[in-house]
Amino acid sequence: MIPQIVSPTTQAPISVAIVDYGMGNQASVANTLRRLGYRVKLAASPEGLDQAHLLVLPGVGAFPAAMQALHQRGLVDYLQEQARQDRPILGICLGMQLLAEASAEHGHTNGLGLIPGQFLPFGEDGWHIGWNTIACRRGNALVQRVDGEAVYFNHSFHYHGPEEFQLARAGAPRPCAAIIGHRRVVGIQFHPEKSQAAGRILLQDLINGLIHA
Secondary structure, three states: OOOOOEOOOOOOEOEEEEEOOOOOOHHHHHHHHHHOOOEEEEEOOHHHHOOOOEEEEOOOOOHHHHHHHHHHOOHHHHHHHHHHOOOOEEEEOHHHHHOEEEEOOOOOEEOOOOEEEEEEEOOOOOOEEEEEEEEEOOOOOOOHHHOOOEEEEEEOEEEEOOHHHEEEEEOOOOOEEEEEEEOOEEEEOOOHHHOHHHHHHHHHHHHHHHHOO
């Protein structure tokens, strides 16, 4: 049995709520977090998400459909309010893209607006899929342990925004922002749950660091 990770301040198990809005990889993310020792639950309503230390917004699919699903569940206003209250939020893959102000996928769609910037296509045949090495911003303890590590990407839209919000970048053949963040909201473009040891280390450092920031 894997021991649960506890908060050093309260000694209570760290709880993570995964936003279950019907788009993608909730189960695989949940399984990874449980194996790391976190107490994890999936919830589709604000009431179900309220009790966790940190929210995880995963996702696979199209940006407009994802935003529509969040609106239908009353989660857009909720997530925006949680960010205003400085509650930790972690977006993964499509979930990272939803944190931004907008995306150009299938036209213009407004995002949650939690991190300045937008998502634009790479261009013709512009998929970024497979393993790529990331370079992390120096001095940021949340991401420093995965500097230079290879992680797994699968996306065709990339972050376009101020450098100050880019915590890590991927190198060739598809240079792009790999991790973005603003205050206690962080987005990961790659799949940490598929990135072996580096992905697990990053999840632990981000979750523990954001909760205790």
